[in-house]
Amino acid sequence: MRVVFLGATKGMGRALARRMSERGDQLFLLGREAEELQRSAADLAARHPQHAVVGTHACDLAVSSTFAAALDAAEAALGGFDTVVVTAGLFATQEAMEADAALAEQVLAVDFTGTVVFCEHARKRLLARGGGTLCVFSSVAGERGRKPVVLYGAAKAGLSRYLEGLDHKFRAQGLKTVTVKPGFVKTGMTAGLKPPPFAGEPEAVAQQVLRAIDGGLPVVYTPSIWRWVMLVIRWLPRFVMRKIGF
Amino acid sequence: MSDRGEPTVAGWGNLAVPGRELLSEDLERATRAAVLSRGLGRSYGDSSLPPPSHREVVGTRLADRILHWDGQTGLLRAEAGFSLWEFNRLFLRRGWFIGSTPGTQFVTLGGMVASDVHGKGHHSHGCFGSRHVRSLRMRLPSGDLVECSPERDPELFWATVGGMGLTGHILEVECQTQAIPSPWIWSESERVDDIDQFIAGLKEAGKSWPFTVGWIDCLSRGKHMGRGLLDRGRWATPEETGGRSLPVTRRLTLPVMFPEWVLRWKLTTQAFNTMWYWRHVPRVKKKLCHPDSFFYPLDAILQWNRIYGRRGFTQYQCVLPEEAGHGAARRFLDLLTRRGGASFLCVIKDAAAEGQGMLSFLRPGISIAVDFAVRDDTQRLIDALNELVIAEGGRIYLSKDAFTRPDHYAAMDPRLPQFLAVRDRIDPQRVVRSAQSVRMFGDPP
Ligand SMILES: Cc1cc2nc3c(=O)[nH]c(=O)nc-3n(C[C@H](O)[C@H](O)[C@H](O)COP(=O)(O)OP(=O)(O)OC[C@H]3O[C@@H](n4cnc5c(N)ncnc54)[C@H](O)[C@@H]3O)c2cc1C
């Protein structure tokens, strides 16, 4: 695969990029800090020298004017790409966002508007070459309005709906949209939070997501148990949701 | 979790204190005002735990990127949370091995420097920090970011090697790795009848074998005291391996928890096998073996530390110096077996040159390591062992310790004032400290 990867510097993205590079996929890395990108590219090159990273370019989900240039650079370096992966995202606790409106706005802007607009750019380019795979990390937080993730969940809900729509509209034209819905995964993003039962590890998530990308699965819950957890949550009546803290 | 649901952190001995790990890929940021860094928590005692007044220690294991690799010379530079397990997974098959490996591969480069770890190859390859580390990038207690090496601020460098995290946070490690002729080990195991034979055997084997270690049966006393198995090994030649490639480990990630009964069963089986082996194998057994089973036999049982139950356990490791003579190990074992309470196995190793770190553990002599489940009399037992070690002129390994009294440690290690003087220079307020340094070096709680 020839992959444009936004978010490979940390967390699940780091783990997934390593897996892809290990099996020989060609990667072009996008992210907000040039030095971080260089360090991640060097890491991948040292691990798998025969499949070194093709290049890197700055791209900030909070700044939509960076998207086109980043994808141009990727296209030039890879000689066209067939896969776009977005693991980049921002999280803040409900408490923090209630106390700080600017932070809430930033999370909403990155996780919803920025991500959707980036995907629009990517989608057009993939469709122009006859299709490909667009794999984007949303969250189980978008499945139901829940007390601990009202704002973050709203952004991810919007993102999930958008991706679902893309899949409905463009699959016939060859664009496979893969929506990844992680439950709790132990990364830097969740470092300050108490892990619930079934908390996942990034490497296991990466393995599962890669299988989903290869199989063109429209939706992946990861760790898989979250599919069943969310099934229950979606069916809980409102009066119960008002009572519980989950 | 503690009984009150408060989060806790613990070392490998499961002796927990209230606190938690702040995990981050970005060590430069995470260490800005941090009291201590820890890696994979494989030190047994309290060296990786926060002082009582703090609840948070930086966890480095997400900071695991390789920054530079030179496939010609084997020079590696990586972030401090890069694990030895990952190194082995990536580089063994490419013909490289770490300069010095401890008995588990679930450790980070930062932790290997801070403990100046040693292994079966101590007599041939020395300790990790002392012999193989070329340079460190650090966040000092003052907040400054610096690079240090044996040439650049050597005092800071040598205080950091073996310094148990007390000189600041290691962010990046540059080290020299070793080229190997094949990824397999050629090993020989020999039954040994008593402690004197053991010491002689280790010294003799060390002349021609790069890796040696002994496993002593701690249940035998009297004439058979100190009997056990002596393992020696070297990298196999390509001819000996017949070109066989090393099987790939299936494990995806560093170990997760196992239910306790599985462990108990596995460990009991292993113990049984070992005993059986001692009685029935030919005197010398030779074979080609996987480096995992040669260097890291205990890693196969993953969370074996949990079988010791809720009170946890501790390891006692000391070095008895050459000057104390052959009799020292016998006197130590005699006290140990008389007092009881130790596990059925203990590990014995001859040590060569003293590490260059100011607090590096090893010095020429014999190192002995033994596990104890924590009981009411553990403190008394360790006091007694320490008194013997002091009398013999030896010292203990801080990385394993949770019980040694400050005056005992001070009596063992004449280098301590020099180390503390470096801390006075770079950290007069003792911003960076651990539960161990509070207990042992009188740091503010
Ligand atoms: C089964 C087993 C076998 C072992 N065998 C051996 C052996 O043969 N030889 C040997 O020498 N040791 C051995 N050990 C001990 C182990 O190698 C050391 O304790 C090692 O330091 C653990 O590394 P870690 O990354 O888990 O560090 P931790 O246990 O998390 O930390 C250990 C110390 O290093 C410091 N530290 C860690 N990372 C940093 C950093 N980035 N910056 C500053 N300070 C840091 C901590 O503050 C602490 O003082 C063994 C341990 C086990 C469990």
Ligand SMILES: NC(=O)c1ccc[n+]([C@@H]2O[C@H](COP(=O)([O-])OP(=O)(O)OC[C@H]3O[C@@H](n4cnc5c(N)ncnc54)[C@H](OP(=O)(O)O)[C@@H]3O)[C@@H](O)[C@H]2O)c1
């Ligand atoms: N961890 C979980 O439990 C969990 C659960 C559900 C959903 N998710 C979602 O899964 C995805 C990955 O999560 P993670 O835990 O792996 O996160 P992480 O470890 O925090 O990594 C986040 C990544 O996003 C990048 N990023 C952040 N803001 C950006 C911006 N404005 N522009 C470009 N890149 C940006 C970061 O790059 P830098 O290097 O520049 O910081 C980093 O590479 C996220 O979308 C997250 O919302 C996570």
